[in-house]
Every structure is written in structure tokens, then in C-alpha cells.
């Protein structure tokens with residue numbers, strides 16, 4: 017048997033381009049993209065992408081060149097997910113909510129050859145390009161192509177080239193550049209920058225192909241889905257659903273801004289079946305005063321992740337008719353790596369317990385070969401007891417090739433033959449994994465680890481809490497203690513506001529006392545990254561300045577006694593091994 021050789025009949029490099037060609041030939045007349053009054057079929061989308069790929073080659077784009085795009089969820093962003101690799105190049109989608117400085121950093125680091133700019137992002141792109149020039153990079157400026165709005169052209173330009181013009185000038189018979197090695201790069205995505213400067217994560221054709229298939233399977237996405245683009249395509253290529261919708265011959269409903277009225281209008285108008293979003297969008301869906309937020313006429317499947325979804329919010333959004341699946345992942349894992357796969361026996365549970373089960377991050381998707389939670393010092397697997405914390409590690413073909421131009425960080429991330437996520441979790445006796453924190457966010461109070469996620473879960477159960485984040489605050493006796501930052505919902509009865517004492521007492525009723533925040537700071541809105549994650553490093557900087565008086569911190573009877581060796585807070589306070597070992601430091 018070992019003499020049977022690989023050949024082009026039985027060994028074809030894995031690439032998401034296969035899904036695209038298949039969609040164009042198997043479903044030529046099915047709708048591929050809907051955006052306002054613009055509708056395309058799969059054969060038209062294929063035709064447009066071939067033309068664009070041809071034009072890119074005519075602009076001297078060759079294998080492994082980086083093509084960047086700064087755009088919202090418009091048809092062009094979707095098309096580039098195929099046209100750029102069809103030209104043999106690497107797609108770099110840039111977060112359109114970044115500032116000019118960060119866009120410039122990405123353009124410089126990625127050495128983009130062509131820079132596609134959505135007409136709405138022209139001012140941002142112009143500032144970023146100016147920064148590049150000011151920084152002495154005039155010679156390496158990318159070629160700029162503006163993407164005018166395809167439904168309502170604006171005439172806005174930045175330089176000579178325009179997207180539709182490249183499509184018209186292209187050749188619809190262009191045979192795309194063959195993928196000869198599935199390990200070749202297909203995409204370069206920068207991380208959100210929640211914990212450190214954004215890192216350039218490189219995906220292979222093989223990783224993208226396998227991750228796409230395993231998510232389509234894990235989410236049980238059937239044929240002809242109508243997929244609403246509420247998740248930015250720039251976020252891990254829309255968690256691979258840019259390629260996944262093609263694999264199912266589905267319809268992409270493009271949306272510039274995911275506001276509550278726009279989302280509900282699209283759901284009703286196009287009979288949306290699927291959408292992905294960060295948990296922060298749940299607040300949008302539940303937005304008070306949105307008349308459209310009535311129960312849905314048919315269920316819409318939501319895949320949520322990117323941050324822990326509080327159980328209380330899951331329960332409310334499901335009550336509207338959304339069927340939520342919870343996923344956990346990272347840019348480095350090509351989007352979701354774990355899914356909270358639902359078990360039919362949980363249907364019997366009361367709604368609150370069902371939401372609690374769903375708030376766990378779950379089990380691996382099929383392209384992940386292995387997932388574990390390990391003690392970071394010994395690398396031994398933790399007990400499956402739902403209590404012992406360790407670092408979540410992953411192995412599998414969906415894991416990135418590595419960090420672009422950062423060998424040191426790549427080696428560090430793959431230390432010990434596993435990808436170190438920098439997230440702290442536990443494994444429950446049923447094998448489901450639950451995130452307790454990012455290693456940087458764990459609060460160590462009197463030698464006890466406090467999961468900020470757990471405290472936040474309780475805060476979200478308070479009827480007036482809209483947003484909540486818990487970080488460490490210095491404590492003279494316990495080293496650190498939890499400090500909560502909260503944004504409140506408007507008071508429906510118009511009465512007075514909730515007080516700090518009320519929130520603390522609510523937490524003490526629902527948590528062991530040592531976990532309850534010692535201080536609550538009210539903010540109008542919590543600071544977030546451009547992907548909607550709360551920027552805890554900013555809150556931590558504020559909390560560092562808070563002074564907890566000994567009086568408040570006098571241990572109650574229920575507080576655990578400090579370990580005999582526990583030093584009082586000073587600059588040499590020993591960090592927990594989880595923090596020392598984090599690859600994200």
C-alpha cells in the first residue's frame with residue numbers, strides 16, 4: 017500500500033477557493049450577495065472575482081504579495097476574499113474602526129502592495145498614508161484603489177484607481193493562480209490589541225479550508241443559508257464564514273452598520289437564517305425602544321464569541337427567538353476553536369440553568385486535534401473538576417502558521433508543542449471547558465485566584481447593569497481586590513440611581529464575600545477595542561490609583577485567611593504562575 021502515490025487525481029491542495037468554484041458551477045443562479053438594491057448571483061460573483069484577480073496581476077501583484085483592504089461589510093470586501101487569493105496574493109483586512117496611527121502601523125508592517133479603501137474610510141486612509149509619508153515611507157506607499165459605494169456612488173476618490181473600473185477592465189476568462197502548496201498563505205490578520213500591540217497572524221490555505229468546514233459542520237449550517245453580516249469581515253475573515261457561505265451556496269446580506277433597526281429590517285426583508293456577533297451586539301438586539309425587537313417570526317441562528325457572553329444576556333436574547341450557539345476562539349486559531357455543542361438532555365433544565373450551560377465555552381471543533389487546560393509550570397493537565405484553573409492550550413490544523421515577521425513570538429506561542437492561548441480556564445467533569453479569565457486579568461486576593469468573568473456574570477444579573485468589567489485594584493492587606501466598573505441602563509421608573517453599596521451588597525449575596533468587588537466605579541460607557549472588547553488595561557490603570565482604606569478591607573469572617581507567606585502589597589508582590597507563564601505578556 018505504501019507504493020500508492022499521491023497524484024493530482026487523489027491529492028489536491030486544500031483551499032477555500034474550491035468552495036467558490038463549486039458554488040459558481042453548482043448554484044450559478046442562486047443569490048450570492050445582497051446589498052441594498054444590488055443583487056448578485058454566484059456566477060456573477062465568480063465572474064467579478066476573476067476579473068479583479070486579472071486586474072491585480074496586471075498591477076504586478078504576484079505570489080505572496082499582501083493586498084490590504086480597509087472597508088466595512090460591503091460586497092467588495094466579500095469579493096476580495098476570493099479575488100485576492102485567486103491572484104496568488106495574501107488578503108489583509110484592516111479593522112475600519114482603528115485610528116490612522118494603527119492603520120499606518122499595519123500598512124507598514126504588512127508591506128501592503130495595494131490598498132483598497134472603502135469610500136467611507138477615505139479620510140482615515142488619507143491620514144494613515146500621510147503618517148506613512150511623514151515617517152519616511154513615501155517610497156513604499158501601496159497603490160491605492162477606492163471602492164465607491166456600489167448602490168449609491170459618491171464620486172469620492174483617493175488617487176487614480178477605482179474598484180469597479182478594475183473589475184470592468186479585468187478578464188472574466190482569467191484562470192486563477194493555482195494553489196500548488198496548501199501551506200501557502202491566504203490571509204494576514206492583525207489581533208485586536210486587547211492585551212498588547214496587535215500581532216500579524218498568518219493563515220494557510222489548508223488552515224482556512226479546514227477551519228471553515230469544521231465551523232459549518234459545528235454550527236450545523238445547512239444548505240442555502242441567508243447569512244447577515246453583523247460580524248465584521250475584518251475579524252478573522254468573518255470567523256471564516258466569508259468562505260463558509262460559499263461552501264453552502266448561501267446568500268450574503270451585506271450591512272454597513274449593525275444598528276438594531278437595520279438588523280431587524282434585514283432579518284424580516286431577506287429572511288435571514290444565520291448571523292455571527294460578539295456578545296456586545298446582544299445589547300443592540302435588546303435595545304429598548306426598538307419597535308422591531310418583537311419576537312422573530314422564524315428563528316435566527318446566532319454564533320457568538322470573542323468575549324464571554326453573560327448567561328443573563330443569553331437568556332434574554334433567546335427569549336426574542338434567536339437561537340444562540342456560543343463559540344470561543346482567537347485570531348491565532350482562525351476564529352472559533354471551541355463550540356458549546358448543545359446536549360438534548362439540557363433542554364429539560366430551567367431557562368437560567370440552560371443559559372449557564374450555554375455560557376461555557378465548550379468542546380473543540382473538529383479541525384482542532386486537541387485542547388487541554390494545563391498547569392503552566394508543570395504542563396500537567398488539570399483535573400476535570402470545574403475548579404482547577406490552568407492555561408488553555410490548543411493543537412490542530414486551524415492554528416495559524418505563525419506571527420508575520422516575529423519569529424520570537426511565534427516560538428513562544430508554540431512552546432511545548434501546543435498553542436498557548438493566554439486564557440485561563442477549567443474543565444468540567446462532562447469535558448466542557450469554561451474560561452475563567454485571561455491570564456492577565458486574574459485577580460489574586462490573599463493568595464486566592466478570583467475570576468473576573470465570574471464576578472462580571474453576577475453583575476450582569478443585576479437588572480440595572482448594562483456593561484460591567486472587573487479588574488484588580490491594589491489592596492493594602494490582600495495584595496489585590498476586585499474593583500468593578502459599571503455602566504447603568506437608564507432607570508425605567510425615572511427614580512434615583514443605583515448606589516455603589518447596593519451593587520456591592522448584590523454581589524455579596526450572590527458570591528463568596530472575598531470575590532465581591534470592594535469598589536464600584538460608575539462610567540457612562542466602558543472603553544472598548546475596535547472589535548467591541550472591553551479594554552481592561554485602561555480600567556486597570558484607573559484602578560491602580562484607587563486607595564482602599566483598611567477600614568473597608570477589614571476581613572469579614574468569611575474571607576479566607578491569608579497564606580502565612582503572603583506578603584503585603586508592594587512592588588514585589590509575586591505574580592501567580594499563570595500570569596508569569598502567559599505568552600501574552
Ligand SMILES: Nc1ncnc2c1ncn2[C@@H]1O[C@H](COP(=O)(O)OP(=O)(O)OP(=O)(O)O)[C@@H](O)[C@H]1O
Pocket residue numbers: 207208209210211212213214215320321322323324325342343344345346347348377437438439451454547549
Ligand atoms: N467565547 C469567549 N468567551 C470568553 N472569551 C473569549 C471568547 N472568545 C474569545 N475570547 C477572548 O478573545 C481572545 C481572542 O481575541 P482576538 O484574537 O480577537 O484578539 P485579542 O486577543 O483580543 O487581541 P491581542 O492578542 O492583541 O490582545 C481570546 O484569547 C479570549 O480571551
